Amino acid sequence: MPTMSTRHPPGELVHPELVCGNLAAAFAFYSAVLDWGSTPGLVGPHLIATSDGIDCAGLAHTITRRHDVPTGWLPYLAADDVDHTCRTAVDHGGAVVQAPSDVGDAGRIAFVADPHGAVFGLWQAGPVPGRHRIAEPGTLCRAELITPDPYRTASFYAAVLGLRWHSFAHQGWPGVLQTSSPHLDLTVATQTATPPRDVAHWLIYFGVGDLNRALHTATEHGAARPPDPPRGDPLADARTGRTTLLYDPSGEPFGLMQPPPPQPGDHTAPRRDHVQR
Numbered sequence: 283m284p285t286m287s288t289r290h291p292p293g294e295l296v297h298p299e300l301v302c303g304n305l306a307a308a309f310a311f312y313s314a315v316l317d318w319g320s321t322p323g324l325v326g327p328h329l330i331a332t333s334d335g336i337d338c339a340g341l342a343h344t345i346t347r348r349h350d351v352p353t354g355w356l357p358y359l360a361a362d363d364v365d366h367t368c369r370t371a372v373d374h375g376g377a378v379v380q381a382p383s384d385v386g387d388a389g390r391i392a393f394v395a396d397p398h399g400a401v402f403g404l405w406q407a408g409p410v411p412g413r414h415r416i417a418e419p420g421t422l423c424r425a426e427l428i429t430p431d432p433y434r435t436a437s438f439y440a441a442v443l444g445l446r447w448h449s450f451a452h453q454g455w456p457g458v459l460q461t462s463s464p465h466l467d468l469t470v471a472t473q474t475a476t477p478p479r480d481v482a483h484w485l486i487y488f489g490v491g492d493l494n495r496a497l498h499t500a501t502e503h504g505a506a507r508p509p510d511p512p513r514g515d516p517l518a519d520a521r522t523g524r525t526t527l528l529y530d531p532s533g534e535p536f537g538l539m540q541p542p543p544p545q546p547g548d549h550t551a552p553r554r555d556h557v558q559r
Contacts, residue, residue: 290360292367293443293459296405298422298486299340301353302532305329308341311531315500315538316420316488333420350379351393351401354534355486357425358403359443364390367404367442371396374441384408396438398429398482417489423539424487424525427459435482485527487537493524496538504531 290296302308309329312318318339319332327343344353361367364382372378375397382392382404389408395401416422429435436447436459445459490496501507506529523541530536 290405290407292360292362293439293445294360295416295422295425296358296360297337297339298355298357298425299342299403300355300534301342301344301347301351302534303344303353304532305341305343308530308532311500311503311505312339312341314503315496315505316490318420333415333418336415338415338421347393348380350395352483353532354483355536356393356402356484357486358391358405361404361406361443364392364404364406368392368394371438371442374438376438376442394442396429396435396482398431398435400427400429400435400482400484402484419489419491421489422486423489423541424537426485426487426537427482428485429482485535485537487525487539490538490540493526493538493540496540497526497528500528500538505529506533 300308300312305327309318309320309331312331313320316331317333319335321330321332321337323329323340323342328346329341330337331339331341340358368378368382371394377395378392379395379401380391380393382390384390385408387408390406392404393401394404427435433447436445439445439459440447447459497507508527508529523539525537525539527535527537
């Protein structure tokens, strides 16, 4: 299990967070689908979701966020200096939707919208260590940016966070924003906004061991499947496995992903990343 004793490099995805109006209902749903545990959050009405005892996501009540921060899932991206990163974002066409603030002694956060309106969090790690798990069942497996202009968007994230653009044409994705993590890049899609969103936004996918079983559990607990999936439902891909889009009981979109089975001769251990933040 790789471990980092230093901060995440700028632009690396630290963790996903759900901003919602009912923490108890949201956690009940996602814990049923993804087998989560929980610990109390750092400040205000907030929960930390855990997978096998390791932090994997946050759930924050809307009263802890300004009204400009939308409900739903969004990613936190690492920054060495949140205040400086916010100024750089504004210089390159973005907007600060929640000004930098301290989260106790754990770190410093802010919320920024890119030039097309996709909101994401910034996380500047403080002295309090924490671990985070990705790319396993029950944890973050993909962060997908839905935007009408991927190339302008890529230049914004490159200037603000140093992310590198890698172009390729595959299943409607023009490319990825490459991070320093060997486990997770940020996928960029050019499709129209996922309802109920009417602007660019981030879409978070969580890993599952059995997609059919997870779909059954999700729908039993109030999730809805889109009537007209953007790329098929579920979408099968030899490289990434099977994915599907769902709406949780409050109407917020999220995705599920079942990784492809190991290929003959592939002895690679499951992808995982335990880091401090």
